[in-house]
Amino acid sequence: MHDNGTLGYTAPSANNPFNYLDGEYATSTDFQRHTVRAWALYQFPWGVSASASYFFGSGNRFSASIAATPYGKTGTNRLNLTNTGAAAGTITVPAGVVDRFDGPATITSGMVIPRNALHGLPLHKVDLRLTKDIPLPGRLKASFIGEVFNLFNHANYGSYSTSLSATNAATTALFGQPQQNIGNAYVPREGQLAFRLSF
DSSP states (O other): OEEOOOOOSSSOSOSOGGGHHHHHOEEOTTOOSOEEEEEEEEEOSTTEEEEEEEEEEOOOEEOOEESOOGGGOOSOOOBOBOTTSOBOOOEEOOTTTGGGBSSOSEEOTTOBOOTTOEEOOOEEEEEEEEEEEEEOSTTOEEEEEEEEESTTOOOOBSOBOOEEOSSOHHHHHTTTOBOOSGGGBOOOSEEEEEEEEEO
């Protein structure tokens, strides 16, 4: 899955709109190189059944940016220059993120970091369901259901700190770290009980 962003005057995603296709073509943020989904069901005696599903995703891409507005450029920026367009300091990508970043480990003045260059961490999720069926007179059947989602409580994140800065070391130190607020993380382990009557 590839995309080339959106071209616009007030908030262009391209740093060089005159070389738009060659300069900005990138792997889409929707892309995951590997995805696995598996599902199994087993019926035990006495009306008991168990089913489990597993999901794995190798991690999406995220768009990194540099916290500056060279020449007053609006929108996000990936060009390492100061706000006035002067030379900026070198940015060193944190060592713990280098293996998940498709750009250079050091970004010198005047360099443009690639689009969608940050890889998210892999996603793992196991869901489990247990069902007990109880036959009732006639065609009635009662089912007691217990479900657990994200059984192993694996931390799965959908958002990361994506900003680098030549002037703020604290901003760069957070680069590539998961944002752990509830709105940006997938749900932790949770369960539910249910009762169903069929006839």
